[in-house]
Every structure is written in structure tokens, then in C-alpha cells.
Amino acid sequence: MVEPVIDELSQEYERKIDFYKVNIEKEQELAGMFDIQSILSLLFISVNGEPKTALGALPKKELERIIDTDLMPSISANSKLLQQQMELLQH
Numbered sequence: 001m002v003e004p005v006i007d008e009l010s011q012e013y014e015r016k017i018d019f020y021k022v023n024i025e026k027e028q029e030l031a032g033m034f035d036i037q038s039i040l041s042l043l044f045i046s047v048n049g050e051p052k053t054a055l056g057a058l059p060k061k062e063l064e065r066i067i068d069t070d071l072m073p074s075i076s077a078n079s080k081l082l083q084q085q086m087e088l089l090q091h
Contacts, residue, residue: 002040002057009063017071046071 003021010019024031024039034043034051042054044066052070 002042005057005060005063008060009067013067017067044070 006019006021010017013019022030024036024041031037034053036043036053038055040056042058042063043051044054045051049070052066054066058066
């Protein structure tokens, strides 16, 4: 099952990445927006990138790789940009 792995990752990446569980049978409009048709679909949305999906249960190591390579760099880039803007405001 993927749910325990997602729960672990949500604790490990707390305050860095947000995890949401959506029942696509109840939230059909939301599922349609991202073309989610399968019950076990994972949707990854970086702050400034294109959404990516994965079907089926992925091993924890693969999920960590996706988070670290696809999601975390955009968070770091946005943090740097915010820091630069704050420095400009202080001068």
C-alpha cells in the first residue's frame, strides 16, 4: 500500500512539501482538471513547473527521487528569489 509511505514522506518533508489525499469519486471535477482517471494516481505539482502524474504505487525511494529532483529545486529557487527580494527591500 502506498498510503503508509505517503504518510512517512509527509512527516519527513514537513514544512517543505504539502501532501493531499483526494477521493476522486467524490471530487470528480478536481480529478477531471488534472485528467486523473485511475484510483491510484499520484500528482506532483511544483511551484513553477508543469504537473506530472504517476500511475500505481511507487516505491518510497522513487517517490523520494521525484521529490528531491523535481519538487525541491523549485522550492529552493523560490526561496532564493524571495530572499533576494527581501534584501532589496531592506536597502
